Amino acid sequence: MHYLAEGLRLPTNALDYTILILYFAVVLGVGFAARRSVKTSLDFFLSGRSLPAWVTGLAFVAANLGALEILGMAANGAQYGVYTVHWYWVGAIPAMVFLGLVMMPFYYGSKVRSVPEFLLHRYGQSSHLLSSVIFSVASVLIAGVNLYAMAIVVEALLGWPQWVAIVVAGLFVLAYITLGGLSSAIYNEVLQFFVILAALIPLTVVGLKRVGGWGGLKDSLESSHGPDFTSAWGGTGIGSANPLGANWLTIVLGLGFCLSFGYWTTNFAEVQRALSAKNLSAAQRTPLIAAFPKMFIPLIVVVPGLIALVLEPGIGSEKSGLQYNDAIPLLMRDLLPNGVLGLAVTGLLAAFMAGMAANVSAFNTVFTNDIWGAYIRKDRPDEYYLLTGRVVTAIGVLFGMGTAFIASSFSNIMNYLQTLFSFFNVPLFCVFIIGMFWKRATAAAGFWGLLSGTVAAMINYFWFYKQGVIAIPSDQGANFVSAIVAFVVGGVVMGGVSLFTTPKPVESLAGLVYGTTSPGMAEPPAAGDEAWYRKPALLGWGAIILAALCYVPFSL
Amino acid sequence: MSDEYEYQHQVEELEQKSATAARLFDVRRIIGGLFVIYGIIVTIAGFTASDADLKKAQNININLWTGLSMLVVGLLFLLWMWRRPAIAPEPAPEPPPGPARPEDEAA
Numbered sequence: 001m002h003y004l005a006e007g008l009r010l011p012t013n014a015l016d017y018t019i020l021i022l023y024f025a026v027v028l029g030v031g032f033a034a035r036r037s038v039k040t041s042l043d044f045f046l047s048g049r050s051l052p053a054w055v056t057g058l059a060f061v062a063a064n065l066g067a068l069e070i071l072g073m074a075a076n077g078a079q080y081g082v083y084t085v086h087w088y089w090v091g092a093i094p095a096m097v098f099l100g101l102v103m104m105p106f107y108y109g110s111k112v113r114s115v116p117e118f119l120l121h122r123y124g125q126s127s128h129l130l131s132s133v134i135f136s137v138a139s140v141l142i143a144g145v146n147l148y149a150m151a152i153v154v155e156a157l158l159g160w161p162q163w164v165a166i167v168v169a170g171l172f173v174l175a176y177i178t179l180g181g182l183s184s185a186i187y188n189e190v191l192q193f194f195v196i197l198a199a200l201i202p203l204t205v206v207g208l209k210r211v212g213g214w215g216g217l218k219d220s221l222e223s224s225h226g227p228d229f230t231s232a233w234g235g236t237g238i239g240s241a242n243p244l245g246a247n248w249l250t251i252v253l254g255l256g257f258c259l260s261f262g263y264w265t266t267n268f269a270e271v272q273r274a275l276s277a278k279n280l281s282a283a284q285r286t287p288l289i290a291a292f293p294k295m296f297i298p299l300i301v302v303v304p305g306l307i308a309l310v311l312e313p314g315i316g317s318e319k320s321g322l323q324y325n326d327a328i329p330l331l332m333r334d335l336l337p338n339g340v341l342g343l344a345v346t347g348l349l350a351a352f353m354a355g356m357a358a359n360v361s362a363f364n365t366v367f368t369n370d371i372w373g374a375y376i377r378k379d380r381p382d383e384y385y386l387l388t389g390r391v392v393t394a395i396g397v398l399f400g401m402g403t404a405f406i407a408s409s410f411s412n413i414m415n416y417l418q419t420l421f422s423f424f425n426v427p428l429f430c431v432f433i434i435g436m437f438w439k440r441a442t443a444a445a446g447f448w449g450l451l452s453g454t455v456a457a458m459i460n461y462f463w464f465y466k467q468g469v470i471a472i473p474s475d476q477g478a479n480f481v482s483a484i485v486a487f488v489v490g491g492v493v494m495g496g497v498s499l500f501t502t503p504k505p506v507e508s509l510a511g512l513v514y515g516t517t518s519p520g521m522a523e524p525p526a527a528g529d530e531a532w533y534r535k536p537a538l539l540g541w542g543a544i545i546l547a548a549l550c551y552v553p554f555s556l
Numbered sequence: 557m558s559d560e561y562e563y564q565h566q567v568e569e570l571e572q573k574s575a576t577a578a579r580l581f582d583v584r585r586i587i588g589g590l591f592v593i594y595g596i597i598v599t600i601a602g603f604t605a606s607d608a609d610l611k612k613a614q615n616i617n618i619n620l621w622t623g624l625s626m627l628v629v630g631l632l633f634l635l636w637m638w639r640r641p642a643i644a645p646e647p648a649p650e651p652p653p654g655p656a657r658p659e660d661e662a663a
Contacts, residue, residue, distance in 0.1 A: 015601060019594065026590055039575035042567065048574030049567075052642075055583055111567040121563075183576060187583045194587055194629070198594070202622045209614040278577070337609035339601030339619040343594065382570065 016342025034180025044181035053282035057289025062189035066355020075324035077305025081229035095264035123446030139363035144403025150352035199347030245474025254480025262425035427453025427490035453490025591630025599623030
């Protein structure tokens with residue numbers, strides 16, 4: 001958790017506040033206007049599976065572009081330099097393409113309403129319940145952490161007391177999701193995506209002019225931090241030291257494969273956006289369309305981090321009183337006049353709210369369908385689950401607000417919790433991928449694979465790394481290694497358990513395992529989907545090639 | 557068909573009853589509207605920019621450029637919506653009674 005320094009107060013005026021208030025009004029208006037489209041629980045949780053691909057695609061990228069991500073990646077830029085692009089090009093694009101091309105036919109085609117529900121049909125109740133409970137708890141806590149982080153930023157930038165920010169933002173999120181369900185969450189995410197672009201592009205342009213363009217920025221950084229600081233792969237040979245504390249192998253396997261595939265393909269807050277698309281082709285294109293903006297986000301997030309390092313060389317040190325997380329607020333204060341400044345503040349607050357809303361809308365779906373409706377109150381009429389979804393949303397937000405208040409006294413615990421939950425996605429991905437490609441994987445294997453992989457990652461991180469049993473230079477490096485450990489242990493345990501337990505009958509796996517389709521699932525292609533620019537394979541491979549090309553200027 | 561696929565029928569039935577496709581407004585109107593309003597406000601701020609504002613933004617009239625760009629983006633969204641309005645799907649026909657359910661996927 002970060003504490004923004006004193007003296008970051010922005011010189012906001014009435015113009016800036018007009019822009020901010022206008023945005024809050026629109027957000028609430030979207031909730032009220034979306035309300036009349038909510039008739040069934042499917043409308044509330046998955047927008048009736050009816051949204052167009054460009055909307056779900058932009059919501060997919062925006063759900064990830066929360067303020068913690070923006071401030072955090074700018075901070076990584078200032079701390080680690082151009083290495084930060086790995087989180088985007090090797091650490092996101094391949095996983096997003098894999099989700100769209102390989103996994104989406106199983107997710108969308110099997111008509112499951114959530115990621116845990118897929119586990120229920122593929123494996124059974126034990127792994128379903130385990131993943132539903134962990135996901136629900138994690139979403140609420142992460143929503144709370146988001147809210148708390150926002151309160152700190154708002155206090156530093158605008159001078160609002162922390163509790164005001166927590167209550168205002170929490171209640172706005174509560175109102176618009178309870179009213180309009182996922183549709184209003186998604187629409188606000190699309191809106192937030194464009195507002196955040198309108199905030200960060202001017203910031204980057206003015207910042208680059210200040211440091212003499214990209215050439216000037218590169219020269220200053222190379223003279224102060226050495227040539228590797230502006231290269232993506234320089235100094236990442238095995239055994240050579242670099243600020244990231246990782247080598248090319250742990251970057252590619254740990255970040256690019258285990259962590260990234262775990263996050264992008266099994267995190268329901270992301271996958272939910274694709275499941276709300278109107279047909280299989282649109283669902284497949286959701287992460288593929290998202291891949292293209294995702295690729296260029298480092299230009300307006302990591303570059304400002306680098307600029308901040310040139311303008312304030314002491315950033316991140318005790319002496320300056322400035323933390324790496326202050327990079328973007330710092331540039332806002334120094335470079336933006338009123339007007340654009342209001343846009344930037346609005347964009348940042350919008351990103352905080354969208355980050356929280358993504359977690360809340362995923363939480364209400366999993367809790368209502370996969371815990372309440374599956375184990376506690378089964379087989380009620382649909383209206384009952386729609387109402388439950390609304391109540392659960394309100395309870396989830398209130399718990400999140402409570403978490404935010406508690407977090408102010410236990411911020412270290414929150415850090416640990418986040419690390420801890422990040423380890424759960426990797427074995428989840430391992431269980432998914434083996435389950436989708438290996439018919440023999442059994443119900444027991446799913447449960448034990450999930451549990452053992454998670455525990456193994458935690459042992460590696462909290463015991464081997466934190467207690468110094470093995471030497472890894474940085475937290476990030478240790479994260480990458482722990483992810484690899486989680487994946488390998490989960491996979492080995494699954495293989496072992498499967499050999500000694502009875503597999504599910506093949507008939508019950510139709511549509512859930514590679515090479516099978518659900519009975520009667522062949523969907524007729526929608527009109528217009530045969531256009532070349534809507535072909536998932538072309539979009540997917542295009543994104544991979546473009547991401548590889550992005551590396552070229554930073555690798556020579 | 558076994559109980560295993562019961563949930564799929566539930567989802568199909570809910571898809572039939574769903575109101576989102578028919579009643580949800582077009583998000584392009586919101587993006588377009590907000591960006592036009594923001595564009596106008598920020599452009600005006602650009603026209604009335606003080607010397608201090610200009611100096612702070614490295615002698616770029618950043619409000620003017622941002623405002624005009626947002627205005628253009630907003631108008632493009634409205635134009636797109638006007639040229640290619642979203643077509644609400646026709647209400648799905650009632651499935652015929654009987655044990656053999658036909659595929660009502662096309663809804």
